[in-house]
Amino acid sequence: xxxxxQDPRHKITKRGxxxxxxxxxxxxxxxxxxxxxxxxxxxxxxxxxxxEAQLEKSRLLSDRFSAERPxxxxxxxxxxxxxxxxxxxxxxxxxxxxxxxxxxxGPGTRLTVT
Amino acid sequence: AQxxxxxxxxxxxxxxxxxxxxxxxxxxxxxxxxxxxKQPPSRQMILVIRQEAYKQQNATxxxxxxxxxxxxxxxxxxxxxxxxGDAAMYFCAYRSAVNAGNMLTFGGGTRLMVKx
Numbered sequence: 001x002x003x004x005x006q007d008p009r010h011k012i013t014k015r016g017x018x019x020x021x022x023x024x025x026x027x028x029x030x031x032x033x034x035x036x037x038x039x040x041x042x043x044x045x046x047x048x049x050x051x052e053a054q055l056e057k058s059r060l061l062s063d064r065f066s067a068e069r070p071x072x073x074x075x076x077x078x079x080x081x082x083x084x085x086x087x088x089x090x091x092x093x094x095x096x097x098x099x100x101x102x103x104x105x106g107p108g109t110r111l112t113v114t
Numbered sequence: 115a116q117x118x119x120x121x122x123x124x125x126x127x128x129x130x131x132x133x134x135x136x137x138x139x140x141x142x143x144x145x146x147x148x149x150x151x152k153q154p155p156s157r158q159m160i161l162v163i164r165q166e167a168y169k170q171q172n173a174t175x176x177x178x179x180x181x182x183x184x185x186x187x188x189x190x191x192x193x194x195x196x197x198x199g200d201a202a203m204y205f206c207a208y209r210s211a212v213n214a215g216n217m218l219t220f221g222g223g224t225r226l227m228v229k230x
Contacts, residue, residue: 004158033217042118042205042220043159056215091159093218101209101216105151105159 004106006092012112013082020078021109025094032075033103034067037089049075050097082113116141116208120221127196128229134181135191135224137206145211148182149218150191154202162204165189167211193226201228 005024013019025032030051035043046065047057051072060066064082069075079086089110093103117140127133139148150162165173165182172180177197181190193200206221 031216035218040223042120042207042222043218045217045219048215048217056217095216102161102164103218104161107158 004092004094004104006090006106006109008109009107010110010112012114015084015113016081018078018080019082019111020076021090021092021111022074022076023092023094023106024074025092026104027073028096029094029104030072030097031095031101032069033093033095034075034077035091035093036061037091037108039088043091046077079111082111084113087111087113116143116146116210116219118206118208118219118221120206120224122224123222124225124227126227126229127193127200129198130195132192132194133196133226135193135204135206135226137189137191137221139187139189139206139208139221141187141208141210143210143212147209147211148180148189149207149209150178150180151205151207151220152200152202153205153223154199159205163191196228198228198230201226 007022033048034046037043049069064080067077089108091108092106095103119138146167148165151159153159163175177194179192203223205223207218
């Protein structure tokens with residue numbers, strides 16, 4: 001297993017466009033987390049899944065943000081009508097659903113909105 | 115809500131010397147975990163060390179050790195015999211042991227520079 005992977009690694013988009021990012025977790029991990037990291041800051045939690053169920057989404061930044069994990073494997077994070085303030089690194093992490101719940105992070109997708 | 119504070123935006127250490135990174139946190143919970151993560155430039159975040167709040171003994175991983183002061187809500191990271199590869203952003207993080215989501219709450223980070 002090569003760990004958590006994310007695609008694309010970099011995305012440049014114009015304001016108002018929609019973007020979608022993909023995360024592939026470690027295969028046996030049934031929890032998947034999304035975080036956002038702005039420049040010079042620590043990651044900020046957005047949402048998480050256990051298998052295909054999205055169990056926490058109140059921290060998504062606005063209704064322009066949505067996430068799915070349709071078959072309990074990979075996940076997608078979509079941002080509609082992007083704004084310049086959405087420019088950030090979007091990190092995905094996965095873990096087992098039992099102690100110690102260790103989260104393993106992917107390399108992130110860097111989004112630049114022009 | 116829990117908060118994590120790292121008061122040192124940048125730290126510098128000479129190669130082979132020891133450096134301590136500070137972290138304080140605020141919580142009303144008694145059962146939780148604390149972590150230090152390392153984020154090298156343009157590379158993914160990796161776990162350095164973990165501390166369970168119910169354990170009085172400070173965690174140690176090779177050259178990395180912590181000083182966990184539960185009453186003071188302090189969790190510092192000591193790096194001994196610093197190496198050039200230790201240069202990175204270091205993030206302190208908190209995770210509840212009772213919250214169903216177990217999401218991580220991160221501090222703002224400390225950039226560690228290692229001088230040859």
